[in-house]
Amino acid sequence: MPIQWFPGHMTSARKKAAETLAKADVVIEVLDARIPEASCNPMIRQLRDFRQRPCLKVLNKSDLADPKATAAWLEFYNSQPGVKAVALSCKNPAEPGRIPGLCRTLAPHRNDLTKPLRMMIMGIPNVGKSTLMNALLKKKVAKVGDEPAVTKSQQTLDLGPGMVLTDTPGLMWPKIEHDSDGYMLAASHAIGTNAVIEEEVAAFLGDLLLARYGDLLTARYKCPVAGLDGAGLVETIAERRGCRVKGGGLDLEKAALILLTDYRSGAIGRISLETPATRAAMLAAAQARTEVPEADPEA
Incomplete structure (x- = not known):
């Protein structure tokens, strides 16, 4: 089932963001290092391009992401005009x-301090x-929470x-074009739980992890994973962790939450759900599905 999530307050938040962006010098776009492009809002790109604003892409949570994938993403973004990229973890105060x-390197016209860098x-x-x-x-001025959409208003x-900083509410876009993006966002906890079926999300996540990080799964759950699919992995976790409902059946919802929580916390290991190569392959496959073959004139 495709995942969509666009809470009502985000319409007004987008309008306010567009107004503020007109006065900003640089956009700091925070991405999830495990899913950089899936977590890149196309509306932000459109707003930024319209105002011709440079962008510093911050690949946050890099401590949870696969270092090789992160290096590939940094190369990908740093090759784009008007863009710089950096990987870090906001949990480390120094980074x-x-x-x-x-x-400042993206807005050299503000280096003389006559006007603040915005x-x-x-x-x-x-x-x-x-x-x-x-x-x-270096102080708590913005509310932080474990659920998406905690911040609902701007503050500057x-x-x-010579520096001014504006924090904005999280912005989703009205329609997630690619189903896999919706599932990666949900798995990474960027979408409200009321919009997802966690067993489906866990099965999707399981398929990705089995294809790329089977050894980490074996180490975490102490079981062989060869031949399993995502749903089978969730069942295996339920059996290994003793997740049972009344009557003795497997509690697949509880097992799904275990897998999702272990991924989100980094308990399985450092994982990236997409790379520039897998992203390009996904987009090419999506494009091929939408192309309609031309009619044969001799048919």
Whole structure:
């Protein structure tokens, strides 16, 4: 079942973001390092392109992502005009300190301090925007939560001499074009739980992990995984962890939550659900499905 999630407050948040962006010098777009393109809101790209604003892409939660995949993503983004990319973990207070200097390189016209460098943090829900804001300001000024869409309003604060920072609510887009993106977002906890069936999300996640990280699954759940699919992995976890419902049947919902929680927390290991190569393959396959063969004139 395709996953869609666009809470009502995001319409007004998008309008407000467009107004603020007109006055910003640099967009700091926070992405989930495990799913950089799936967590990249196309509306933010459209707003940024319209205003011709440079972008610092922050691949947050890099401590949870596969280092090889992250390196490939940094190369991918740093080859784009007007874009710089950096991988970090906002949980480490020292790492976000690099961001103002990188933003200054994207807006050299603000280096003379006659006017403040105006930075704007944007991104989808639950990628760590508020955590980044708090880390940059070295104090808790933005509410942080474990659920998507905690921040519901903008706030602008002075970051230091000649620097102003605006934090914005998480923005989704009205229609997720690719089903796999919806499932990757849900697995990574960027979509409200009311919009997903967790057993389906866990089965999707299981299929990806079995294809790329089978050894990590074996180490985590102490069981062979050869021949399993995602649904079978969830069943195996239920059996191994003793997840039972009243009457003795397997509690697949509980097992699905175990797999999702282990992925989100990094308990399975450092995992990326997409790379530039897998992304390109997915887009090519999607394009092929939409192409209609031309009629044979001799038919």
